[in-house]
Amino acid sequence: MLKKIALLSILSLLVVSCGEPQARKPISRSTGSFLKESVERNKALIAKEEANIQKYILQDTTNAYIASKNGFWYFYNTKINQELYLPKKGDTLTYEYNISKMTTGEAIYKKEEIGIQQYVVDKQQIFPGLRHGLQLLKKGETATFLFPSHVAYGYHGDNKRIGTNVPIKSTITLLDIKKDNKNLETEN
Template identity: 55%
Template sequence: MRILLCILGLLFLFPSCKTPEARKPVSIKSGSFIDESINRNKQLAAKEEARIQRIINQDTSNSYITSEGGFWYFYNTKDTVSTRTPRFGDIVNFNYNVQDLNGNTIYSKKELDTITYYIDKEELFLGLREGLKLMKAGETVTFLFPSYQAYGYYGDDNKIGTNIPLKTTVTLNTITKESTKEN
């Protein structure tokens, strides 16, 4: 009897020494939603950029510049003497308006008033944040932003809806250098 109990004990012991095996997932996700979303966004971006390109081609009175950030702009007033552009932490004072690509005013300069902004330290939509870094004090620039450079999918929860490309005219009034901290 003792031998039988020892044999049964050994039979139960050996399977418990087995290393744990990874379990297979119950359901397999293919990632197709993400792939579809990427394709939709690429198509939307291409459509918006083609529309902006048509506007640029029709506007023969201005010389547009393509930015590295994926938006277009031209100078209404250009400073050819100064070389100082805003850097991280600098304080800029500016006015701007917001229009759709058809020229309909969404926010006027009067409505938005004068803005004081710490470069890259406060919230501002991506395109305008990058556009300000290209400007010098006293310049006025008109920017054309595809929606992914503006308010994107979410809009501004007020007057700007989903995926709206924007046209803004910005006047950079002053640049104040970031104060250096002394110990």
């Protein structure tokens, strides 16, 4: 008799536990306040960095800075005035650059340390400011860029020498452009 009761108890437990799982309601609901606060912090950070860059530009009376549509400023060290080809998607660019602290000019990475680099336009990952800056240069041109942190290395930095939310200054020289075959066809 005891065996029958134990068997019935086990069977009833199995039947009850095999039912459909019931969804649990969340304990708390997100109001989006964290996201809103984060957006406000980022806006304030960008505004502060841009104000510091504007102050830097005003103090630099030697150079005529150009504001880019991508959120950074630059001036040409070497400008080629004749109509030359600008990089397009798929082109392979050969370039060199350095990175320094915007405020002090102290080198973070020297161009000799970085070495000559290659980049296939819009097909490889490099930081946004460098990607957009290279596309403004013609072969043989050199420009100095002031990159706010959000178009440089952002919140994470480079996990080496560039810290969190650090605006940088970079002088970039476009040494060569190897045109993509598709761009050669559209040029003719």
